[in-house]
Amino acid sequence: LREILRAVEAVLKDAGEDDSVVSLATSGSEIDAALDADKVAGVLALEGGDGLGGDTALLRLLYRLGVRMVAFTWDRRNEFADGTGVINPGGLTDAGRAALKEMFAHHVICDVSHLAQPGFWDVIDLAEAPIIASHSNARAVCDHRRNLTDEQIRAIASIGGVIGLNFYGKFVDAEAPSVERMADHLDHIVKLAGIDHVGIGADFLEKPIRDLAKTAYADSPHDPAALDVWIPDCQEVEQLPRFTAVLLERGYSRAEIAKVLGENWLRVFRQVWA
Structure with a gap:
């Protein structure tokens, strides 16, 4: 905390x-x-509720401080839910269900990136507003546990949510991440859910932050070198026009690309925070 x-x-x-x-x-x-x-x-967002100890009153405090998006977990287990890195994960705990109720009551956006599938489906069952997966790709394109199944993609779209495309290399393609493969994820999500339910959730780490994260990884099971796996020519905000160029080549209209680059996020923000 x-x-x-x-x-x-x-x-x-x-x-x-x-x-x-x-x-x-x-x-x-x-x-x-x-x-x-x-x-x-x-926008202030919390990725992982580990520091809250399952106390929903602390969620209300963070709301008063300006936090408007919350993801239950980052990869592991805490008092609210299990992350995608947990073996044999469970769903939302009682504290997680109470926290979700608080989030909807206070118009805080629920982010299901990093949340294991049982918890994800609990959120879908209990949802009272659009939810997001702020930085997740399509598992059908790249079979990684952090990516979303087709069923999850459809479920998020069915309640008006948005999926943010993650440019981290291991979530784009296991062998050769590229801007073209990133566009394949977009194509797949659009085919399943439509252009209104996908955006950018790049998860870029600028080098100073990346170096700091490597220090944190030193005492964890994660490989610090994995933080250097990105799309070679699209790993920072200034390079995003290369992705836009590929979308134009694939026939997306400027209006459709505008939705992907921000308008879809704005729709959810305005709706949930109304």
Whole structure:
């Protein structure tokens, strides 16, 4: 919890000192205001509830601090749910179900990336608003446990949600991640769910952050070198136009590409945060 609060405080401090480029948003209208002012709209999100100890009151505290998106877990087990890295995972715990109820009551977006399938289907059964998979691809294109099955993709779309395409190489293609293979994930999701339910959730790690993450991985089962596996010519925001170019080559219209690049996210934000 201390690390969560430190991170929130650091973001709030930076945003308070200079909002000329990035403006923190907690509602659809605040996002619109930031965009109208030609600024980036930043949204506070929590990836993994490990530090909350299963206490839903702390979720309410984070909401008051501006957090508007929450993912139950990052890969492993905690008091709310099991992640995709857990062997023989279970569904949402009682605390997880209570947390989900709090999230819907306070118009916090539920993010199911990293959530194991039993918990995912619990969320679908209990959903009262659109949910998202902020950074997950299609398992039919790349068979990785972090990617979504066709059934999961359809389920997210059926309740108005959005799936964010993840540019991390191991989730794009096991052998040769490329912009073209990334576009294959988009094609597959569009075929299953339509153009209104896919966006960008690139999960890019700029080098300083990547180096910091490697330090954290040193005491975990994860291989720090895995953090360097990206699409060679599309591993930072400035290179995203290369992905857009491939979509144009494949016949997507500019209106469709605009949905993928942000309009679909804005629809969910405005709807849930109304």
